[in-house]
Amino acid sequence: MARLLLRSALLVSAVALVPTVTSALAAADAETFREMDQFMSVFDRVRSEYVDKVDDKTLIKGAIDGMLASLDPHSSYLDSRDYQNLRTQTDGAYGGLGLTVSMEDGAVKIIAPTEDTPAYKAGLKSGDYITHLDGKLIYGGTLDEAVDQMRGKPGTQVKLTIVRPGRDKPFDVTLTREVITLKPVKWEVKDKVGIVNINTFNKQTGEAVRAALVSIDKAVGGQPLGYVVDLRSNPGGLLDQAIEVSDAFLDRGEIVSQRGREKSDIERWYARPGDFAHGLPVIVLIDAGSASAAEIVAGALQDHRRGLVMGERSFGKGSVQTLLPLTEDTALRLTTARYFTPSGRSVQEGGIQPDIRVPQLTDPDYKDRPRLREADLRRHLINEAKLDESVLEDDTKADPRFQLTATQLEKQGVSDFQLDYAVKTLARLGGAPATAAAATTSAAAKGTVTAGAGPKGGR
Structure with a gap:
């Protein structure tokens, strides 16, 4: 009896909803329904006439993937495997070779290798293409298939065939798979300069940066001459962690704003009182692999x-992706907003321009290797503000100060020219207050360096 009453109640509720649903359907665009009919027609024909039998789940996932791929490079559907991988990465540990990869025209392209992973130690670089795995061509397959082949039991090996723009011939690299526990932050002291190396922005990054700054002070026995914040090849991550890291160096003022679809849809985040770096000079290192959350930090400072x-122009990803759970094990990663630096700059396409451009001279391929950036991706979001086209041009113009070769630097014991240059700059400043240090450096470099275009923010 109770079951019958429940069914009756549900039926009454459903009938009551009919006028509302009918009204909504009537108000919908008729063209949209024609397109939906077209979609269902294609779906039915593929199911019944394709040369091989394809299950409905595969077809529907392909349709969803295609819909999101038509929007921008960063919106995507996450099935159970993708969703679990994303959660694992943001938690700070995952299995693999340590590569962030994408698919471009059927080829697997490396976005960035993660520091201290097999891929990084083997010298793989942003912009490299992977054409073969263990001698088998992977061109034309899916990105998931390629990633699955690169994964495997820790301790086993896989051979990658790499095509690097600027080199005449492909070359092979054999990597040993590892369980990668990603340490978001590393620190060291060199010549009384504190170096904070931020590899990614996961759940532990903000706390780890604050701990690193405290540890540097203890190691020095007081205060260092300054700090280098190394954001090179950092592909980004969680927005709240970018805010925490920026806050560690700021004691007031806006850090970043986020603007959505509607004009009124604006959110702003501000620094709290307290500067963990004591107002000492800070140099931020960026390159073409510094993206998203890394650009928020660089732009705020x-x-x-x-x-x-210092370094090279960053990647230029100025959009925010929101993770929208669909079920317990699937989600939609959707671009929902653009972010802006405190002065109102959008880094979309143009990226962050360094105040002082310093090439990585210890990379023998730095002149010939093209830099992959947001502006190179298909269907990337267009910057709403007018950009000076020169900002998007290649930034490898010769500079008379930077003429040493990688071989010459190696003989001098320099393995990382950009970091060495930053440390020596801070050592020359000798712990001067941050504002005076920036002014002094800018004055000394006037006429010979590329200055950042951003106006002053409200400190």
């Missing part, structure tokens, strides 16, 4: 004149 940005 640059706009507030809290840090001097």
Whole structure:
């Protein structure tokens, strides 16, 4: 009897909803329904006439993937495997070779190798293409298939065939698989300069940066001459962690703003009182692999004149992705907003321009290797502000200060020219207050360096 009453109640509820649903359907665009009919027609024909039998789940996932791929490079559907991988990575541990990869025209392209992983130690670089795995061509397959083949039991090996733009011939690299526990932050002291190396922005990054700054002070026995914040080849990560890291160096002012679809859809985040770096000079290192959350930190410190940005122009990803769970094990990663630096700059396409451009001279391929950036990706979001086209041009112009070769630097014991240059710059400043240090460096470099275009922020 109770079951019958429940069924009756549900039926009444359903009938009551009919006018509302009918009204909504009537108001919908008729063209949309025609397109949906077209989609169902294609779906039915593929199911019944394709040369091989394909299950409905595969077809529907392919349709969803295609819909999201038509929007921008960063929106995607996460099935149970993808969703679990994403959660594992943001938690800070995952299995693999340590590569962030994408698919471009049927080829697997390396976005960035993660520091201290097999791929990084083997010298793989952003912009390299993987054409073969263990001698088998992977061109034309899916990205998931390629990733599955690169994964495996820790301790086993896989051979990658690499095509590197600027080199005449492909070359092979054999990597040993590892269980990778990603340490988001590493620190060291060199010549009384504290170096904070941030590899990614996962759940532990903000806390790890604060701990690193405290540890550096203890190691020095007081305060260092300054700090280098190394964001090179950092592909980004969680927005809240980028805010925490910026806050560690700022004691007031806006860090970043997020603007959505509607004009009124604006969120802003501000620094809290307290500067873990004591107002000492800060140099931020960036390169073409510095993206998203890394650009938020670099942009915030640059706009507030809290840090001097060195290196090369960053990747230029100025969009925010929101993870929208669909079921317990699937989700939608959707671009929902653009972010802006404190001065109102959008880094979309153009990226963060360094205050002082310093090439990585210890990389023998740095002149010939093209830099992969957001502006190179298909269907990337267009910057709403007008950009000076020169910002998007290649930034490998010759600079008379940087003429040494990788071989010459190796003989001098320099294995990382950009970091060495940053440390020596801070050593020359000798612990001067941050604002005075930035002004002094800019004045000394006037006429010979590329200055950042961002106006002053409200410190």
